[in-house]
Amino acid sequence: MTVPHWLFGDQLGPHFLPTGSDGPVVMIEARSVLRRRRFHRAKAHLVLSAMRHRAAELGDRVRYVRAETYREGLREAVGDAPVTVHHPTSYAALRLVESLDSVTVLPARGFLVGHDEFRAWADGHGGRGLRQEDFYRWVRHSHDLLMDGDRPVGGRWNHDHDNREAPPKGARTLGSPAPYRPREDEIDEEVRADLDRWERDGSVAFVGADGPRMFPASRREALAALRRFVEHRLAAFGPYEDAMLAQDPVMSHSLLSSSLNLGLLDPAECVERAEGAWRAGRAPVNSVEGFVRQVAGWREYVWQLYWYFGREYRHSNVLRHHEPLPDWFLELDADAVRARCLSTALAQVRDTGWTHHIPRLMLLGSYALQRGWDPEAVTDWFHRCFVDGYDWVMVPNVVGMSQYADGGRMTTKPYTSGGSYVNRMSDLCGGCVYRPGERTGDRACPYTAGYWAFLHRHRARLEGNPRMAQPVKGLDRLADLREVLRREHGRGDGPP
Ligand SMILES: Cc1cc2nc3c(=O)[nH]c(=O)nc-3n(C[C@H](O)[C@H](O)[C@H](O)COP(=O)(O)OP(=O)(O)OC[C@H]3O[C@@H](n4cnc5c(N)ncnc54)[C@H](O)[C@@H]3O)c2cc1C
Structure with missing residues (x-):
């Protein structure tokens, strides 16, 4: 039997x-x-x-x-x-x-690399520190992904340089063909009725809106979403990967994370189809490499690090950040927030349970990092509020990549910036009550002031980091630093 x-x-x-x-x-x-x-x-x-x-x-x-x-x-x-x-x-x-x-x-399924294989690779690299770029190239090589014999196709491993463009000037949307949208059926109706009933009887409470389902719930729907992405949207994926537009939250992103993380899609089929589009001349190498890097590089790396760093990694807190998350953030109260970029990202989370990578990292996560919010509480928030959030993927992405709570085991520097980065990479500063270039006064951008306050607070740790030494030195040139710090300390935990 x-x-x-x-x-x-x-x-x-x-x-x-x-x-x-x-x-x-x-x-x-x-x-x-x-x-x-x-x-x-x-x-x-x-x-x-x-x-x-x-x-x-x-x-x-x-x-x-x-x-x-x-x-x-x-x-x-x-x-x-x-x-x-x-x-x-x-x-x-x-x-x-x-x-x-x-x-x-x-054994685990749904990933390209086995735990033992990764451990052998990582143990061999331990002395130099683990780097995603090294891991990614090893995966490309060992899985013969986008390779021409021993060499990367197109002559380069990394096309990040072509994939970090600011949004086209004056554009309100990228104009990419719309992503796949599923049609709800009687199963969704039954789920909605159950959720309503549980909320009514008080046994379960939720945040956020449950609008028409945006993400695939079956293999058939997930395959249709993958096909639509590869055939119509992949070609434009690369150049504006890091850009943000208020009216175009999805841009050319694939929206495949929830399908991959539910196990409806296997990463191998995603990267193979993307490579197929390049080989057939239907998508340029920078876009295809950018997508393969996300799936075979980042996603895989994050999965491996979750297990490799061990059970205790989630409690890392080298910056000793202990502030609780304020209610407006916990409740996804985007309307209470005046900073247009943060309000826009929070509204996307409230309405869909999804934003793309840069709002997660450089708006939501960066705001938390600058204010010293407790990294475990931030991880819990992301886990609960995102449709693609699971323990394995949230812990490294939030504790390591976004909150730098591991002191650099996962990334080479903290990911945070002043308003000028947001201004360069988005149209979100236009029409905002704050000014990205101002750090004091009524129109001081909370990201700009928060950035300097963060660097000041962690100066001793960050000035020894080659990628942060220069920005930290910038503190010495700020004649109004005391005023910036005074105002930041007096900010309280209300919405910016
Ligand atoms: C603070 C923070 C929290 C995040 N939480 C999650 C999460 O809970 N679940 C999740 O799947 N991704 C998470 N990410 C990674 C990334 O933001 C999402 O995978 C991506 O935005 C999902 O949208 P997409 O499918 O359109 O991705 P695309 O931009 O189209 O990228 C293609 C695929 O690459 C994979 N990918 C890319 N980067 C990562 C990464 N860092 N970790 C894991 N997979 C990656 C995803 O499967 C994604 O579908 C997080 C990133 C940050 C900075």
Whole structure:
């Protein structure tokens, strides 16, 4: 008799079923997960909708259990009988499955590189410090991705130089073809009714709006989204990857993160299709390299670091930031915020549970870093509020990349800036009540003042960093530094 296989809610694609198996499947919808934290409602909707769509596809093969906890659900589904499961994506879930004698844990799926392979690579690089660029080139090489024999196609590994353009002057949108949008069905209707009921009876609370579902909830929808991106939007992905436009939140980004993280898409098929578009002459090398870098480089690196840095990494706080998150941020109260850039990004999160990388890093994360908010609380906020947020991806991205709480184990410098960066890379400063060039006075940009206050607060640590020494020296040229600091200290935790 075939042993039943347990699928977690982020293991929904065909590659999460054991090879060649057509045996029974167990899925568990655990209410305690939603009860524990106040998730964005669109995220709860997406995950439940995707799980129920998968169950509908599997039909009679699946035993779909709604229970309070995973433990109870598994008992109800199979009693003490043996089950298999692929390596889950968080320490908490791994601890759970390892604590159950009846569960056999199979290797992880949904990533290009295995844990052992990464560990061997990383241990070999430990002395020099781990660098994403080295890892990425190793992945390109070992997976023969965008390679011409031993050399990168186009003669260069890195096309970042062509991929960091400011938005076209005067443009309100990039004019890229619209991304794929799914059509809701009766499963979504049922999910919405359940969420309404749970909210009404007070058993679960959410933040954010649950508008029409924007992200794929089935393999079929995810493949359609991938196809639309590769055929119509990939060509323009590169140049404006880092730019922001108020009226065009998506620009040429792929919107594939939630599908990849739900396991509906496999990263290998995403990068192979992108490479295929380049080989067929349908997309330029800088755009294709930029996309492959994100998926085979960053996504993969983040997954590996989550496990490599260990369980305690999430508690890193070398900058000793302990401020709580203010209510307006927790409640996604974009309307209370006058700084146009932050208000725009927060409204995108409130309305969709998604923003692209630069608003996450240089607006939301940077504001938190400058104000000394507790990095674990910031991680929790991102995890709850983003449709693509899972423990493995949030911990390194927030603790390491965004909050520099690990002191540089993941990145070479803290990612934060004054308003001039935002002004250069977006149209968000036009029409703002603040001025990016001003650091004191009523129109002082909160990012500009916050940037200098941050550098001042951490001067001793940052002046030893080759990439930060120059900006830190800039503090000595600020005749009005005392005034900047005085005003920053008096700011309180109200919305900027
Ligand atoms: C503070 C912060 C929090 C983040 N949280 C998440 C998260 O919870 N989940 C998540 O998937 N990404 C996260 N990211 C990375 C990145 O911002 C999103 O993957 C991306 O914005 C999703 O939109 P997209 O699919 O259109 O991406 P695109 O810009 O089209 O990029 C293509 C793909 O590359 C992958 N990718 C790129 N960068 C990263 C990265 N740093 N980590 C993981 N995958 C990456 C994603 O799968 C993405 O779909 C975070 C970044 C920051 C700075």
